[in-house]
Ligand SMILES: *[C@@H]1O[C@H](CO)[C@@H](O)[C@H](O)[C@H]1NC(C)=O
């Protein structure tokens with residue numbers, strides 16, 4: 001088997017936030033006390049805000065038990081926005097976001113084999129400015145159980161049911177402005193859930209969700225804009241393939257790499273492009289790829305070059321994970337309607353029933369979240385089985401293109417921030433830039449740089465209807481992991497309605 005056939009392209013984290021209301025300025029304190037997290041193994045200090053975690057049960061046959069971890073804002077929890085975060089995949093746990101992206105802790109791996117990581121406070125946690133719910137969705141992912149066949153529409157409906165019940169349990173957050181956020185395959189989860197929320201508002205479902213907008217990072221959207229139509233121009237624009245090959249591809253595929261992907265000549269040239277870029281880390285073309293190029297023929301215990309260990313350092317105290325190919329879908333598979341292919345069976349399961357994700361090092365999260373004391377502390381049920389970063393699901397992409405959803409949501413007045421780490425080859429910015437422009441909205445803030453820490457951190461273009469497309473310069477697929485400070489900057493400015 002060739003890895004080139006299987007390196008996956010979609011892995012996503014997605015988050016949503018909900019906030020509730022103050023009644024006559026007296027804050028309700030109804031959060032379920034038995035969900036309070038009072039200690040976490042590996043952390044010695046005082047929590048900077050309250051944490052809760054547990055399950056919300058969705059009435060269905062069989063019942064679905066959806067796991068969440070909720071971090072109150074370290075600012076003003078009663079006023080700050082409530083944000084829901086969802087990781088994508090489909091099949092990836094949102095605790096990926098909690099551990100590796102914008103959670104309250106940085107996890108430092110132990111130097112000793114078999115010891116748990118140490119937790120340090122993350123100065124760029126999104127809980128600095130928002131209340132944030134990390135939700136394992138759909139059922140079967142992360143600590144949520146059981147695993148059932150599902151799809152986009154069912155997942156959106158279940159997540160909506162989750163929100164209503166959660167707000168019922170935490171009524172003090174019903175009045176906070178609520179946002180839905182996430183990345184990668186959550187590019188599907190977010191608009192479909194937002195659409196359910198808006199429908200619920202129209203029909204007067206209680207409690208009323210104070211929905212204010214949504215954010216999507218490196219998100220999947222539409223099979224024509226994503227996939228090869230974003231990938232081929234990306235490889236050329238990034239200097240990964242020569243002009244000649246790009247011109248040949250454009251001619252052979254008549255400028256539409258998706259539509260003509262099965263034409264013999266077009267297919268052959270795209271295979272050639274795949275071959276040229278095949279050693280790269282698709283989640284960040286600047287990062288090394290921690291992979292075995294030909295697993296059948298190379299020795300598995302080759303020690304990594306030391307330069308590799310040095311790479312991936314950010315201004316977080318921890319290096320980003322070393323990703324290789326392999327997060328989600330087979331390489332070059334766009335978001336087609338129908339059953340979503342999961343990680344290839346040739347990937348051996350390293351972590352119990354879970355699917356191990358090749359190319360990334362998820363050992364810290366896997367060790368920590370499978371530790372008995374940790375699971376007890378966060379109220380994870382034994383019935384959920386062992387935790388793995390991404391789980392194989394029977395999942396149907398049945399919501400089609402997200403473009404009609406974005407049109408409806410933005411024209412109904414819900415602000416949207418669509419952002420892209422510009423060095424991600426998994427869901428390249430080229431496709432996202434193209435579909436946002438395709439909505440045809442008037443440009444109200446022409447392409448310009450935005451700054452963080454007095455440096456250019458990326459570019460943005462703002463459209464009418466509060467639609468913003470923003471790039472994060474030099475970032476890979478999971479933006480807050482690669483660019484934590486810049487991410488907290490654009491996140492907080494956008495949530496506060498300030499100019500980014
Ligand atoms: C936490 O405390 C224990 C026991 O005092 C100590 O061994 C450990 O190193 C401390 N961890 C951190 C992260 O400070």
Ligand SMILES: *[C@@H]1O[C@H](CO)[C@@H](O)[C@H](O)[C@H]1NC(C)=O
Pocket residue numbers: 299301
């Ligand atoms: C590692 O590789 C060496 C040389 O190729 C071999 O002798 C050794 O048995 C290997 N160790 C493991 C644990 O596979």
Ligand SMILES: *[C@@H]1O[C@H](CO)[C@@H](O)[C@H](O)[C@H]1NC(C)=O
Pocket residue numbers: 195404405408
């Ligand atoms: C968008 O709105 C139109 C008009 O209300 C409606 O017919 C259509 O079903 C909506 N599409 C989506 C995807 O929500």
Ligand SMILES: *[C@@H]1O[C@H](CO)[C@@H](O)[C@H](O)[C@H]1NC(C)=O
Pocket residue numbers: 413414415464465466497
């Ligand atoms: C953009 O959002 C702001 C605040 O969220 C709102 O006041 C304004 O009306 C929105 N503009 C449009 C065109 O929807």
